[in-house]
Amino acid sequence: MREICLHLLDLAENSVSAGARTITIAVSEDLSADLLQVSLADDGRGMTPAVMAQVTDPFYTSRTTRKVGLGIPLLKEAAEACRGRLEIVSQPGEGTAITAVFQHSHIDRMPLGDLASTLLNLLTAHPEIHWIFFYSRQQPGEAEPYRFDFDDAPLKEVLDGLSLTHPHVLTYLRETLEAGLQGVQA
């Protein structure tokens, strides 16, 4: 997987499989500290310490269809190759939070990819999930970071059952995300 966004999709799918009802994705570009931080937190069933110890092992997977699970090990390797790290915090019955940190300017850092399009995918293709997105970008020399926050709960309340894949709703969502996320540097 050559984009961080593809890893986000992968992690989100793990959260859905873990029975999550709310998934929060946060992307933060700190250009003054030269860091790119991507995190995903869910309220799924969480992992025991024993499972936690195994998830970064490529030969571990909770899936029964195959015997390898490469998603998390690949992301860990990618982050560590860019002077970063992968952190996983999980509590059985409460949820899991995964954070990947990269050196923003590292030559080996994979591109973030199309974040607006990725979030649109998640939002529309998993309407049963409550999605929350946070994006921030701190430019060197600027006092305040640029922020874009998105929570789909008020939108779903307005839509009151109208499909998120209705063409006009899709346009609304796409334009909202694209406007909020224009200027992403990673």
Place this chain on the structure above:
Amino acid sequence: MPTVKSLEDLKRIREEALQKRAIKTAAGNIQIIVGMGTPGIAAGARDTLREFLTQIEQRSLENIQVRQTGNLGMDSWEPIVQVQIGDAPIVNYGKVTPFGAVRIIEEHVLGGKPVDAYLIPVEKE
């Protein structure tokens, strides 16, 4: 928050959509499911899913639900797409590129005829 549109805009969209729906006769509901497990994503499923959304938007297609699911257990066929129109049996497509997504929309969803080139052959036991 720098949103170009407000919740009021969304309310208007909803009202217009409901008015339109009231006039229209019920065309069968169409479900498109894209496999987005790790192998699906690695094989390009995100771009395939994106193309379905683009087609819905550009052609203004209503009554189509696009969903994603985890690993479908047929890795060599990724990206896998399942299409169900109304009560018809589910059609399984494999190796669906964004171009394949356009063909599925044109020929299957709009034309009513499954696209042979992407069909996953039924395994003979």
